[in-house]
Amino acid sequence: MQCTLCAGDAHPFAQVDGRDYFRCPCCQLTFEHPDRLPGPDEEKGQYDLHDNRPDDPGYRRFLAQLADPLCEQLSPGAQGLDFGCGPGPALAAMMTERGYPCGTWDPIYAKDETRLAPQYDFVTCTEVIEHLHQPAREWAWFADHVRPGGWLGLMTRWLTDDHAFARWHYRRDPTHVCFWQPATFAWLADTQGWELHLTGNPVVLMRRRP
Known part of the structure; x- marks a missing residue:
């Protein structure tokens, strides 16, 4: 099985409730x-x-x-995009209220492709990357559209206990199809030019190296 993130050779990891999961030994994506x-x-x-x-x-x-740790890193007036904002784009409103204008994009609820063209000082992506069918595609977009020195803010529940995977509530959502852990973010940082800041499960900040 080819890994959907790094294209390496992934191995069977678990079979639960009729769903087959794989783990990549290179980037550690499940x-x-x-x-x-x-x-x-x-x-x-x-x-x-x-x-x-x-x-x-x-x-x-x-x-x-x-929002709190991300705003501590941003310069005044930094402009961003909430990628995968969903039907209630609260985070974009919060960032704008704090002085950081933030647009929205979502493939279902806010599909304005013009929002995907610019580069941004920051991109937020909350409760999104666990849904990605082709995560390599989105990570290529992040690399192209976060300005050098800019920030990517992620929220997803980290996979930290393989033994509890079968009963993990996060896995049970039928739209959660890939699961991330600190080692995966470290691999992305090392291979794609990011500085990694693990602020604590479920938040990850990554700075695009200048």
Whole structure:
């Protein structure tokens, strides 16, 4: 099986609830069999179940786990994009309110392809990368569209316990198809020109090397 991130040779990792998972020994990504991935209608049906309202204080506290450390790194007026903003783009609003204008893009809810053309001082990507069917494609985009010296802010629950994988709540979401761990982000930093800052599960900050 070819790894969907680094194209290396991945090995069988687990079979749970009729789903086959593989682990790449090179980049340490764990991912579901590409032939078993959910279709667009199933994905949207699952996403529509989320109640992520921009004015929800609890949701804002959740997103502040990323927004707070990211804002500490940004220069005044830095401009960004919330990649995969979903139906309730709260993080973009929070960043804009703090003085960092932030646009939105989402393949389902905000598909404005003109937003994918510029380079940005920062890109946020919260609860998105676990859904990626072709993560190599998105990481190539991040590398091209985060300016040198700019920041990529990620939120995804790290896979830290292989023994608990089968019963892990994060795995049970049918649209979660790839799972990341610190070693995966370290591989990306080493091979694609990022500085890695692990602020704590589930937040990762990565700075594009100048």
